[in-house]
Amino acid sequence: MRFPLRLQYDLFRYIAKQKRAGRQHYPLVLMLEPLHACNLACAGCGRIVEYEDTYYDKLTLQECLDSVDECGAPVVSVCGGEPLIYKPTPDLLRGCFERGKHVQLCTNAILLDKFMEKVPPHTNLTIQVHLDGMRETHDRLVCQEGVFDTVVPQMKRAVERGYRVSTNTTIYKDTSLEELEELFTMLDGMGVHGFLITPGYAYQVLDNDIYLAKQEVHEKFREIREIAKRHKVLSTPLYLDFLTGDRDLDCTPWANVTRNPRGWKGPCYLITDTHYKTYRELVESTDWAFFSQRRDKRCENCKLHSGFEASAAETVTRSPKEALRFANWVVR
Ligand code: SF4
Numbered sequence: 597m598r599f600p601l602r603l604q605y606d607l608f609r610y611i612a613k614q615k616r617a618g619r620q621h622y623p624l625v626l627m628l629e630p631l632h633a634c635n636l637a638c639a640g641c642g643r644i645v646e647y648e649d650t651y652y653d654k655l656t657l658q659e660c661l662d663s664v665d666e667c668g669a670p671v672v673s674v675c676g677g678e679p680l681i682y683k684p685t686p687d688l689l690r691g692c693f694e695r696g697k698h699v700q701l702c703t704n705a706i707l708l709d710k711f712m713e714k715v716p717p718h719t720n721l722t723i724q725v726h727l728d729g730m731r732e733t734h735d736r737l738v739c740q741e742g743v744f745d746t747v748v749p750q751m752k753r754a755v756e757r758g759y760r761v762s763t764n765t766t767i768y769k770d771t772s773l774e775e776l777e778e779l780f781t782m783l784d785g786m787g788v789h790g791f792l793i794t795p796g797y798a799y800q801v802l803d804n805d806i807y808l809a810k811q812e813v814h815e816k817f818r819e820i821r822e823i824a825k826r827h828k829v830l831s832t833p834l835y836l837d838f839l840t841g842d843r844d845l846d847c848t849p850w851a852n853v854t855r856n857p858r859g860w861k862g863p864c865y866l867i868t869d870t871h872y873k874t875y876r877e878l879v880e881s882t883d884w885a886f887f888s889q890r891r892d893k894r895c896e897n898c899k900l901h902s903g904f905e906a907s908a909a910e911t912v913t914r915s916p917k918e919a920l921r922f923a924n925w926v927v928r
Pocket residue numbers: 634635636637638640641642643644676677678703704726738
């Protein structure tokens with residue numbers, strides 16, 4: 597089973613409720629960034645570039661929990677920056693569980709052992725570790741030697757102690773597909789629960805040459821789709837069709853909304869025009885039709901899961917054929 601049953605059930609119930617209420621722009625995931633500071637400085641990190649001026653700013657625990665309540669999304673992705681250097685993270689997670697939320701803790705895993713001393717495994721918790729390749733590649737991309745050897749044993753211990761652990765791997769221009777297969781095979785052997793793969797995209801604040809243009813995403817992901825047949829890749833079949841260029845999807849930027857120390861980031865997780873004081877202001881002030889149809893220049897090459905996985909999910913709820921395909925995939 598690629599996703600916990602409880603998560604699937606809660607998401608199904610939540611979506612049905614939104615549809616019954618006639619809501620069109622409802623959130624599925626709150627991307628909660630309590631801080632942008634990090635114990636790494638990776639080459640491909642947009643956040644530490646974009647938020648250089650407010651790098652040391654933090655949300656308080658209460659502001660985080662108020663944001664969880666204000667937005668109401670069933671899934672909270674606690675990210676950043678590095679959430680394991682944010683002292684209130686254990687209390688934040690407890691607050692989310694008390695509210696029935698599912699939490700994805702997005703981390704570089706350097707401090708995972710310390711985290712495990714404070715927060716036991718929970719059915720609503722997935723630890724998602726940023727891992728961009730095997731030793732040499734990962735250390736090069738995170739710009740620090742020894743990180744791979746620091747984090748992999750901690751991930752192994754986390755799996756052994758009963759935490760649900762998955763990974764998130766960014767695919768760059770020079771990502772070797774043989775190495776990707778090697779990485780997934782190693783992680784499979786460790787009992788890691790699944791692998792998210794994200795096309796690296798040169799958005800707004802990043803302009804170096806390591807990212808993929810749209811056509812390059814299609815070519816790379818046609819090969820990755822074969823690898824995905826052999827491993828527990830968490831990108832859904834319909835989203836993979838979109839990544840290979842076999843299917844087009846509109847974007848659903850309202851489904852993954854971002855809250856950080858500057859406010860509610862609009863229009864989407866990736867690009868920034870402004871930060872709003874409240875979630876309501878974000879929803880009411882954004883021209884969703886414009887961004888959904890990708891009419892903004894900055895959307896041109898974007899194929900990120902934060903914009904399109906929810907579009908794929910929405911299509912699945914409307915098509916019995918896609919629903920069947922999804923159901924077969926999820927139990928494999
Ligand atoms: S670990 Fe994540 S947040 Fe930290 S610098 Fe790298 S990409 Fe950015």
